[in-house]
Amino acid sequence: MTLQHIEQAASLGTRDGTTSLGTDFLRLGGRAGIRFLSRYGALIAFLAIWQVSSSAGWVNTAVLPPIDMIVAALWKGLAGGTLLGDIAISLQRAGLAFAAAVLVAIPLGLFMGQVRAVETALDPILQVFRQTSALALYPVFILLLGLGEASKVFVIFWATLFPLLLNTIGGVKQVDPKLLEMARVYGARQLTVFRRVVLPGAVPSIFVGLRLSATTALLLLIASEMIGANKGIGFQVMNAQYNFQIPLMFAAIVILAGLGLIANQALVSLQRRLCRWSNAVD
């Protein structure tokens, strides 16, 4: 079934003498419905299969509880406030680390992309750091910074720094030299060239880095909260599993997925606003 089939049916209806207002509504409703289904159909089907197979007892309900139980646990955790504290502390950890990574990586990346000597000097060490898993370094950070907030924030910061830094450097370096020459012909000074050509040219690539970093931040957040934490969403996932509160465990996982979606959506809409000129936003 495609859009065209529906439209044909609707226009036939008009010719047959049905009230055109009614058909218009039908057609509008049909179009919106189809757009909704083509986008979310697979997701809805996935949830439906889960719900049916769990409540019908085809799968072990203790491991995969039905969706309504998960929703109930989620509602209880949010409305009762037990999960709100976890969300707050997790957001604080990831947010601090992400903000610090942005503050360090973007200026440093812009500088490294511009000044060849700096990039040459720092690139080898960057490559080594980048290839060393942040999780493998977490025990080192714990030794250095203790098992408290500092080591958690730092390991997230460490992991989010590199995607952003490398994408910023890449963005600066890939700015078309022909555009730089054009700006020079019009007498633009170096600072003007940077502000009006290099920086806007690097923005799409910086956003790629921001979105990668946001995903990484959430990933490392959970990993760090699974070790030596007594609060946070990652802690809740582990804790609920230990205590066999499986619906609560899934509720915490749902919150994580939600945070990831919100962070990504926020960055996408920011990118749309800043990069109206390119249609490279997916």
Next chain:
Amino acid sequence: MSSTSGGEVSIRDLSKSFSIGGRSLAVLRTLNLDIRSGECLVIVGASGSGKTTLLRILAGLEAADSGGVAIDGKPVHGVGAERAVIFQEPRLLPWLTVLGNVAFGLEVRGVPKAEAEERARFYIALVGLAEFGDAFPRQLSGGMAQRVGIARALTVQPEILLLDEPLGALDAMTKIGMQEELARIWSEENVTMVMVTHDLEEAIYLADRVLILPKEKGGAARLIDIDLPRPRERSESRFVRYREELLREFGLH
């Protein structure tokens, strides 16, 4: 809205060579030339004859090995406000609208935004894009984008307009239209125009004089006056004779 006098170029004993694979390759050998204020000089030559290099030296984007260029008696070092360049590619900033791109040249020179945009609008209209001020470069065709590049160069009101195969990337139909447009702009703006092309017909259509750069070592550059009334007619017999003369220069006829 046009610059009045000035725009006289004198080229003295200009030489330039590049080293390619350890070998030094001379592209320009002691070239001497005077370009008159307000004239349209078109440079042709086989590939490798140094025509683009000459234009880039005039623009101040490259330095000569020896000899030099003076504009209105003042020696040229680097880029200058009295010159504007139109490249083969439009080189538009994709994040600026047509208006933003055309105003760009004035803005980086410190002209206030409102004033720069007002002048930009005039030249956007001059190249026939009045309705496209708010469009982004990706929404434009190749010919339209090149018009924006031309408008940007005109907006800074240069005495000398340097064009490096500006129509080279356009299809044949668009190209003829743009040649007419360039001829009109040149006559309205009273600007010295120096243009590089590999299209002989384009050279005859636009030029007061055609400079032919030699390809072989020891060959001399040649100047040919194009003594035809404007607007020029491509099928006219004298136009065709100039074409044959230029082809002979290239040993193709």
